[in-house]
Amino acid sequence: xxxxxxxxxxxxxxxxxxxxxxxxxxxxxxxxxxxxxxxxxxxxxxxxxxxxxxxxxxxxxxxxxxxxxxxxxxxxxxxxxxxxxxxxxxxxxxxxxxxxxxxxxxxxxxxxxxxxxxxxxxxxxxxxxxxxxxxxxxxxxxxxxxxxxxxxxxxxxxx
Amino acid sequence: xxxxxxxxxxxxxxxxxxxxxxxxxxxxxxxxxxxxxxxxxxxxxxxxxxxxxxxxxxxxxxxxxxxxxxxxxxxxxxxxxxxxxxxxxxxxxxxxxxxxxxxxxxxxxxxxxxxxxxxxxxxxxxxxxxxxxxxxxxxxxxxxxxxxxxxxxxxxxxxxxxxxxxxxxxxxxxxxxxxxxxxxxxxxxxxxxxxxxxxxxxxxxxxxxxxxxxxxxxxxxxxxxxxxxxxxxxxxxxxxxxxxxxxxxxxxxxxxxxxxxxxxxxxxxxxxxxxxxxxxxxxxxxxxxxxxxxxxxxxxxxxxxxxxxxxxxxxxxxxxxxxxxxxxxxxxxxxxxxxxxxxxxxxxxxxxxxxxxxxxxxxxxxxxxxxxxxxxxxxxxxxxxxxxxxxxxxxxxxxxxxxxxxxxxxxxxxxxxxxxxxxxxxxxxxxxxxxxxxxxxxxxxxxxxxxxxxxxxxxxxxxxxxxxxxxxxxxxxxxxxxxxxxxxxxxxxxxxxxxxxxxxxxxxxxxxxxxxxxxxxxxxxxxxxxxxxxxxxxxxxxxxxxxxxxxxxxxxxxxxxxxxxxxxxxxxxxxxxxxxxxxxxxxxxxxxxxxxxxxxxxxxxxxxxxxxxxxxxxxxxxxxxxxxxxxxx
Numbered sequence: 001x002x003x004x005x006x007x008x009x010x011x012x013x014x015x016x017x018x019x020x021x022x023x024x025x026x027x028x029x030x031x032x033x034x035x036x037x038x039x040x041x042x043x044x045x046x047x048x049x050x051x052x053x054x055x056x057x058x059x060x061x062x063x064x065x066x067x068x069x070x071x072x073x074x075x076x077x078x079x080x081x082x083x084x085x086x087x088x089x090x091x092x093x094x095x096x097x098x099x100x101x102x103x104x105x106x107x108x109x110x111x112x113x114x115x116x117x118x119x120x121x122x123x124x125x126x127x128x129x130x131x132x133x134x135x136x137x138x139x140x141x142x143x144x145x146x147x148x149x150x151x152x153x154x155x156x157x158x159x
Numbered sequence: 160x161x162x163x164x165x166x167x168x169x170x171x172x173x174x175x176x177x178x179x180x181x182x183x184x185x186x187x188x189x190x191x192x193x194x195x196x197x198x199x200x201x202x203x204x205x206x207x208x209x210x211x212x213x214x215x216x217x218x219x220x221x222x223x224x225x226x227x228x229x230x231x232x233x234x235x236x237x238x239x240x241x242x243x244x245x246x247x248x249x250x251x252x253x254x255x256x257x258x259x260x261x262x263x264x265x266x267x268x269x270x271x272x273x274x275x276x277x278x279x280x281x282x283x284x285x286x287x288x289x290x291x292x293x294x295x296x297x298x299x300x301x302x303x304x305x306x307x308x309x310x311x312x313x314x315x316x317x318x319x320x321x322x323x324x325x326x327x328x329x330x331x332x333x334x335x336x337x338x339x340x341x342x343x344x345x346x347x348x349x350x351x352x353x354x355x356x357x358x359x360x361x362x363x364x365x366x367x368x369x370x371x372x373x374x375x376x377x378x379x380x381x382x383x384x385x386x387x388x389x390x391x392x393x394x395x396x397x398x399x400x401x402x403x404x405x406x407x408x409x410x411x412x413x414x415x416x417x418x419x420x421x422x423x424x425x426x427x428x429x430x431x432x433x434x435x436x437x438x439x440x441x442x443x444x445x446x447x448x449x450x451x452x453x454x455x456x457x458x459x460x461x462x463x464x465x466x467x468x469x470x471x472x473x474x475x476x477x478x479x480x481x482x483x484x485x486x487x488x489x490x491x492x493x494x495x496x497x498x499x500x501x502x503x504x505x506x507x508x509x510x511x512x513x514x515x516x517x518x519x520x521x522x523x524x525x526x527x528x529x530x531x532x533x534x535x536x537x538x539x540x541x542x543x544x545x546x547x548x549x550x551x552x553x554x555x556x557x558x559x560x561x562x563x564x565x566x567x568x569x570x571x572x573x574x575x576x577x578x579x580x581x582x583x584x585x586x587x588x589x590x591x592x593x594x595x596x597x598x599x600x601x602x603x604x605x606x607x608x609x610x611x612x613x614x615x616x617x618x619x620x621x622x623x624x625x626x627x628x629x630x631x632x633x634x635x636x637x638x639x640x641x642x643x644x645x646x647x648x649x650x651x652x653x654x655x656x657x658x659x660x661x662x663x664x665x666x667x668x669x670x671x672x673x674x675x676x677x678x679x680x681x682x683x684x685x686x687x688x689x690x691x692x693x694x695x696x697x698x699x700x701x702x703x704x705x706x707x708x709x710x711x712x713x714x715x716x717x718x719x720x721x722x723x724x725x726x727x728x729x730x731x732x733x734x735x736x737x738x739x740x741x742x743x744x745x746x747x748x749x750x751x752x753x754x755x756x757x758x759x760x761x762x763x764x765x766x767x768x769x770x771x772x773x774x775x776x777x778x779x780x781x782x783x784x785x786x787x788x789x790x791x792x
Binding site for chain 2: 082085086088089091092095096097098099100101104107108124127128131132134136137138139140141
């Protein structure tokens with residue numbers, strides 16, 4: 001439970017802080033450090049969310065990633081955009097232990113085949129704590145996606 | 160004479176550019192060869208430039224693209240020969256600061272095609288490396304191209320008839336799933352803050368620019384499958400590697416170039432098909448001069464042949480979240496279905512032995528079905544205000560407590576849209592009217608479906624009609640019975656009968672119609688809107704109730720403002736036969752006339768994919784019995 005609170009808290013708090021001020025262990029995060037949170041929330045109107053209208057969020061996100069080469073590498077920003085877009089699918093597939101979205105995320109992060117099972121297991125453990133908190137429903141999509149990114153980042157760093 | 164002009168142009172070009180004089184002869188050789196082969200008149204060259212007749216057919220052909228950056232020659236949008244010659248000259252230009260800006264990279268489709276016609280290798284032309292194009296096209300690892308068809312969506316007028324886009328299927332070493340594949344998508348560029356009425360009119364009459372964008376496939380699977388609950392059908396095409404290369408290269412050069420958007424004809428399906436028709440014998444645009452309906456395009460694609468083989472080599476189904484819920488729920492055994500219902504009514508059942516005593520596999524099936532259910536009904540943006548968000552969280556948390564594993568899923572899929580009927584209908588009827596006598600009628604519906612003939616790729620029990628005209632002939636008197644500008648009945652089909660699954664149905668109808676069945680010359684303009692409730696009693700029977708109002712021209716003291724209540728029942732007798740009962744009570748709010756009932760029974764029997772028989776009884780002051788035969792086209 002303590003672990004969960006740290007993850008959720010870091011997801012919430014980190015929106016108002018710079019990379020240097022973030023909590024220990026959360027690591028660099030494109031949602032907070034690359035402006036991707038804003039890029040993923042264009043002021044779309046009722047028509048712009050549909051498919052017959054030009055909608056180019058991915059390019060916007062990647063373009064915004066040029067500010068900080070390390071954290072905001074195309075790979076990390078693509079991963080963050082993918083997590084944001086597919087968060088619920090990822091959360092469900094992580095519970096199941098496998099799935100197309102999960103495989104795609106690890107592809108984007110260029111994770112080796114040998115490490116995948118270990119990373120999924122660690123992320124699953126973290127997510128089990130994360131979703132068990134009733135406060136989970138208070139988090140918006142960016143906050144949940146950011147927390148998931150942190151879990152993946154930590155699992156990858158420790159593998 | 161023209162040849163001397165070309166030589167002069169080449170020398171002048173050499174003087175102003177940094178090209179060595181040794182290359183002038185190479186350029187001249189290519190220009191000569193292009194002229195001898197009449198490449199500028201070749202259909203493929205004209206298609207590469209997107210030349211077309213103006214929308215009304217008057218005037219000379221010109222490019223549909225109106226971005227200056229798409230042309231090398233100042234007159235390139237109207238003069239294909241000038242554009243060809245200037246493009247060849249531009250290919251010889253030296254690279255300056257950015258190779259991506261070089262003509263060989265920016266006009267990649269033209270370069271690939273002209274190389275095949277002129278064999279640049281023998282001309283001394285130095286090929287340029289194009290980093291951006293190479294990265295986008297995944298360094299030649301695209302092994303095939305698919306057309307993605309998204310089924311219709313009644314939440315937005317531009318998506319009523321479905322949508323099509325292209326997906327580039329990679330076979331790269333790290334690409335083991337389809338979600339990261341690149342898609343190319345055509346759409347209108349709508350400014351922020353545009354209201355619905357300007358949106359519709361500008362969409363219909365060319366008020367918007369439009370263009371192609373590229374984005375990863377997962378953006379579309381999320382937008383369509385999770386947000387709009389639209390099934391995706393993937394038609395993988397049987398193309399050679401050289402053809403894939405040409406389509407990719409051409410798609411690259413039209414991305415972000417501006418066209419004019421027309422909702423009915425030159426729309427997403429039309430422009431996407433043009434990209435594929437760059438291949439010589441691929442003909443997939445439906446032969447229709449008025450509109451391009453995406454499903455009709457898919458039907459054309461499915462029956463098209465290419466190099467003596469079917470153009471389509473593989474069809475895949477990507478069900479929406481709603482369809483996945485239906486598939487998973489119907490695959491459950493009765494016990495598990497009952498437990499899903501119990502948990503949906505009381506989330507605390509998750510801690511009850513009714514659930515906890517199940518085997519892990521059963522628990523996984525139940526929870527996975529519930530995840531789809533809550534994803535379908537909840538509004539995530541409301542956070543804790545929507546109680547379903549908390550229930551979803553509890554189900555997800557319970558899923559994490561189980562061992563990892565994929566629950567057993569059914570392989571049942573819906574019938575694909577290419578097997579559906581054609582989109583337009585013409586119907587011929589014999590009529591007996593209690594007030595007017597015997598007559599005949601013809602009804603023409605350009606698009607698309609009603610509750611009786613909703614088919615593959617449509618929404619069951621829903622209705623979407625545009626531009627329908629109904630003419631009657633009684634006693635040598637030809638009359639317009641009605642002209643429907645638009646009629647939509649949006650319903651949600653509650654397969655599982657779980658709480659909140661059915662959603663809120665609504666109706667909208669606008670057009671001209673006779674005041675009642677007793678009158679031949681009482682045409683009035685009318686608009687009606689209703690909202691209601693749906694009750695799906697089983698997979699064969701849907702009952703709906705509506706409450707709404709209408710505004711119409713005052714005629715024969717019926718008033719202008721009406722309050723309407725309507726009961727509706729749709730029954731599927733078997734795969735070929737459907738019946739609809741409808742009873743509407745209309746109260747006249749600004750008239751002393753008493754309210755009236757308007758009742759109808761309609762039945763349809765499908766003879767085959769192109770034909771049906773219909774019978775109806777209607778009462779609207781007068782009574783009328785109709786027998787019709789309909790043809791789809």
